[in-house]
Amino acid sequence: MSQYSYKITGGNSLRGDINISGSKNAVLGVLAAAMMIDGKCTLENVPDISDVQVMIELCNTLGATISSEKSEDGSLTLDIDPRTINTYKATGPAVSKIRASYYLLGALLARCGKASLRMPGGCNFGQRPIDLHLKAFADMGATGARPEDINGGIITLEANPLRGARIFLDIVSVGATINVMLAATKAEGMTIITNAAKEPHIVDVANFLNAMGAKIKGAGTDTIRITGVPVLPGNFSYSIIPDQIEAGTYMIAAAVTDGDVTIHNMIPTHMEPLSSKMREMGYTVEENEDNDSIRVYRKEGAVIRGTNIKTSPYPGFPTDLQPQAVVLQCLSKGVSKMHENVWQNRFQYIPELTRMGASINVYDRIALIEGIERFKGATVVATDLRAGAALVCAALAADGTSFITQARKIDRGYENIVQKLKSLGADIERTESPEYEPDAEA
Numbered sequence: 001m002s003q004y005s006y007k008i009t010g011g012n013s014l015r016g017d018i019n020i021s022g023s024k025n026a027v028l029g030v031l032a033a034a035m036m037i038d039g040k041c042t043l044e045n046v047p048d049i050s051d052v053q054v055m056i057e058l059c060n061t062l063g064a065t066i067s068s069e070k071s072e073d074g075s076l077t078l079d080i081d082p083r084t085i086n087t088y089k090a091t092g093p094a095v096s097k098i099r100a101s102y103y104l105l106g107a108l109l110a111r112c113g114k115a116s117l118r119m120p121g122g123c124n125f126g127q128r129p130i131d132l133h134l135k136a137f138a139d140m141g142a143t144g145a146r147p148e149d150i151n152g153g154i155i156t157l158e159a160n161p162l163r164g165a166r167i168f169l170d171i172v173s174v175g176a177t178i179n180v181m182l183a184a185t186k187a188e189g190m191t192i193i194t195n196a197a198k199e200p201h202i203v204d205v206a207n208f209l210n211a212m213g214a215k216i217k218g219a220g221t222d223t224i225r226i227t228g229v230p231v232l233p234g235n236f237s238y239s240i241i242p243d244q245i246e247a248g249t250y251m252i253a254a255a256v257t258d259g260d261v262t263i264h265n266m267i268p269t270h271m272e273p274l275s276s277k278m279r280e281m282g283y284t285v286e287e288n289e290d291n292d293s294i295r296v297y298r299k300e301g302a303v304i305r306g307t308n309i310k311t312s313p314y315p316g317f318p319t320d321l322q323p324q325a326v327v328l329q330c331l332s333k334g335v336s337k338m339h340e341n342v343w344q345n346r347f348q349y350i351p352e353l354t355r356m357g358a359s360i361n362v363y364d365r366i367a368l369i370e371g372i373e374r375f376k377g378a379t380v381v382a383t384d385l386r387a388g389a390a391l392v393c394a395a396l397a398a399d400g401t402s403f404i405t406q407a408r409k410i411d412r413g414y415e416n417i418v419q420k421l422k423s424l425g426a427d428i429e430r431t432e433s434p435e436y437e438p439d440a441e442a
């Protein structure tokens with residue numbers, strides 16, 4: 001099925017246990033980092049999602065040798081040997097399918113001293129420039145990094161060679177932080193990144209780079225120091241951290257269906273921004289003592305009240321949980337506010353929620369949400385990955401049946417979402433798209 005939908009009949013409270021898969025936003029950076037190794041490596045707990053398949057395809061087109069095996073839990077184990085890479089060019093059409101393809105700029109600059117990339121793609125929520133990446137590469141001595149050097153949508157950078165530099169990111173950027181870490185790994189001398197992003201996936205990429213033989217200190221703080229090394233021996237195994245955003249999505253799905261779900265194989269401290277907001281609203285969020293699972297439910301008689309949320313870089317409330325959290329706010333008492341501080345326009349899913357009965361007004365980067373009793377099933381469109389996940393949550397809680405079209409966008413970041421939700425009692429199946437498909441703005 002090229003275009004397909006998810007058909008969901010709401011009203012079942014989700015109950016039971018699920019396991020979280022490996023982090024999409026960690027593994028995309030790790031796969032690019034693996035292209036720099038002067039040896040081999042094995043990657044475990046890799047989520048079997050379409051963004052990973054695209055990144056593997058991109059690495060294969062460079063000439064890297066990657067074999068993949070599916071584990072019992074549904075995750076992938078990859079054996080990677082980048083020594084067969086035979087080009088510095090990543091300019092095929094697949095590059096435009098995902099934004100994380102831009103990590104190949106840093107990786108190929110480090111490996112080949114040259115990198116050529118078609119401008120990346122990714123979710124469409126307003127401006128998604130890569131000026132901070134290019135400015136950092138220029139500060140490290142790369143040529144071809146000025147906007148006027150972009151030729152026909154292709155960026156070609158050359159290191160002569162890359163030298164360590166002091167890089168200040170004037171916007172906290174996950175992508176730029178990771179890309180500079182990649183390029184600096186084999187640059188001459190020390191690179192210091194200040195105002196760096198601190199997301200869990202930044203730390204995971206840095207840990208992977210150090211396992212390869214890199215010398216990186218401070219990942220997870222706003223100052224990261226990278227001492228360039230000449231060789232990255234590799235020859236190790238590495239397991240990807242659990243996906244913070246997948247875990248948060250299932251926490252919200254449990255809550256909005258008035259369920260009782262324990263989410264396993266996750267890192268509770270990564271969830272703190274969401275856990276504290278859900279407790280503030282009246283949900284019970286319990287971290288177990290093994291510190292690898294969270295239980296979400298509503299105590300008998302607990303009233304769920306609205307709350308105000310502002311997204312910001314980690315450890316703030318993650319923008320990638322913003323659409324899902326708005327669904328939570330819709331099903332609470334009173335008026336709530338969602339302030340989207342990271343992306344220019346990440347409310348494109350709201351007309352879809354309105355079709356399901358939501359009462360939301362958007363003023364630039366602020367959404368005012370009026371609590372409602374129930375959503376009503378409808379045919380809606382997934383405008384992007386996390387918007388699609390939010391619509392799944394709303395459909396699970398709705399009266400009646402919903403069709404979520406362009407559901408392949410959801411599968412970019414959620415491994416086995418149908419099986420995982422069915423195991424919790426959801427009435428969900430994958431179907432051909434219905435006759436009628438609303439026009440998605442995005």
Ligand code: EPZ
Nearest residue numbers: 025100127128129130131132133171173174175320342343
């Ligand atoms: C990563 O995107 C994630 N994607 C996004 O998750 C996530 O929303 C975002 O980080 C913020 O956490 C991946 O990791 C593959 P940024 P990225 O650079 O790196 C501006 C998902 O759903 N900016 O941190 O592209 C930018 O416009 C996806 O999994 C510049 O101005 O995000 C934005 O306003 C969606 N110039 C802000 O910085 C630049 O050169 C943060 O962007 C780079 C960024």
